[in-house]
Amino acid sequence: MAAKQRSSRKSPGITKQTLKADSQPNSERETIQLGPRIDWRRIFTRLLMIIGIMIVVYFSKANKMVPFATQKEEISKRSVEIGCSKDYAEELKHFPGCTPRKCGRVVLDTLVSPSEVAALLNIAERGLSMGGSTGGASILDLHSGALSHGNAFVNIYKLEEAKTLFTIQDFKIYSYVKNKIHHAIADHFGINRNELYLTHPTFFSRITPAPPQTIHDEYWHPHVDKETYESFHYTSLLYLTDYRYHFDGGRFIFIDKDSNKTVEPRAGRVSAFTSGSENLHYVERVTNGTRYAITVSFTCDQRHAINDPMLRK
Ligand SMILES: O=C(O)CCC(=O)C(=O)O
Numbered sequence: 553m554a555a556k557q558r559s560s561r562k563s564p565g566i567t568k569q570t571l572k573a574d575s576q577p578n579s580e581r582e583t584i585q586l587g588p589r590i591d592w593r594r595i596f597t598r599l600l601m602i603i604g605i606m607i608v609v610y611f612s613k614a615n616k617m618v619p620f621a622t623q624k625e626e627i628s629k630r631s632v633e634i635g636c637s638k639d640y641a642e643e644l645k646h647f648p649g650c651t652p653r654k655c656g657r658v659v660l661d662t663l664v665s666p667s668e669v670a671a672l673l674n675i676a677e678r679g680l681s682m683g684g685s686t687g688g689a690s691i692l693d694l695h696s697g698a699l700s701h702g703n704a705f706v707n708i709y710k711l712e713e714a715k716t717l718f719t720i721q722d723f724k725i726y727s728y729v730k731n732k733i734h735h736a737i738a739d740h741f742g743i744n745r746n747e748l749y750l751t752h753p754t755f756f757s758r759i760t761p762a763p764p765q766t767i768h769d770e771y772w773h774p775h776v777d778k779e780t781y782e783s784f785h786y787t788s789l790l791y792l793t794d795y796r797y798h799f800d801g802g803r804f805i806f807i808d809k810d811s812n813k814t815v816e817p818r819a820g821r822v823s824a825f826t827s828g829s830e831n832l833h834y835v836e837r838v839t840n841g842t843r844y845a846i847t848v849s850f851t852c853d854q855r856h857a858i859n860d861p862m863l864r865k
């Protein structure tokens with residue numbers, strides 16, 4: 553009876569031979585067990601722990617912020633080359649002299665002078681004072697006239713009160729700086745400048761911490777410029793205010809596999825990069841102050857070229 557009870561309680565790892573041995577005296581029974589028992593529970597727990605550690609290491613690496621350009625340093629030129637994504641395959645056939653073959657990023661802090669930055673910031677402030685988004689992100693596009701206004705856009709050139717807002721000098725400086733950026737991009741990426749064109753949208757941006765009201769206020773989503781704006785081949789940003797002095801948050805972040813790379817806005821800093829998925833990026837939410845920048849965009853496709861803006865009477 554006792555033996556029967558024991559056999560009904562048998563557990564994994566106990567062999568026929570052990571059961572037979574049950575009938576032996578206690579001291580002998582212990583030594584007769586066959587081989588070590590496999591503790592599956594322990595193995596499973598260890599495995600879970602290892603997987604957990606691997607996940608933590610992976611994500612901590614992916615979220616690690618490595619500065620590419622801090623606000624404090626003045627960088628005459630800093631660049632990094634990155635393998636081009638496949639995004640350009642088709643365009644390489646159509647625009648061989650312009651489509652990126654050498655992809656990457658470049659930061660130039662001395663291309664645009666402080667007085668040019670001051671003049672451009674002044675244009676942005678004047679223009680945006682005529683409108684502005686109810687949410688945190690406002691734009692002013694001098695080419696099309698688009699100006700954020702409440703939860704929508706108006707044409708600044710149709711606003712009576714904006715008729716005398718801009719001068720010829722404003723447009724001159726805007727085009728002059730744009731041309732410098734155009735040349736610098738062509739030089740850096742080794743392409744023919746005559747086959748590279750300014751494209752839409754090229755615009756001033758103003759970002760504040762105000763809560764978003766529409767999708768246009770949500771600038772912080774990771775994106776690829778070439779997907780958001782189809783015509784883009786090269787994106788550049790000219791920052792007009794300084795990270796940590798004029799605003800908090802608002803750093804530009806490249807999302808790379810190994811770690812993220814940050815570009816801290818600095819007045820006069822030009823940050824240019826190829827617009828494909830090799831340069832997935834986002835802008836951190838601005839938590840304090842006001843951030844001003846200009847997005848200056850370039851295409852290799854002449855059908856998407858835009859002209860310099862002109863004073864309208
Ligand atoms: O303002 C910036 O730093 C970047 C904005 C941006 O990513 C965009 O307009 O696509």
Ligand SMILES: [Fe+2]
Pocket residue numbers: 775776777833
């Ligand atoms: Fe972007």
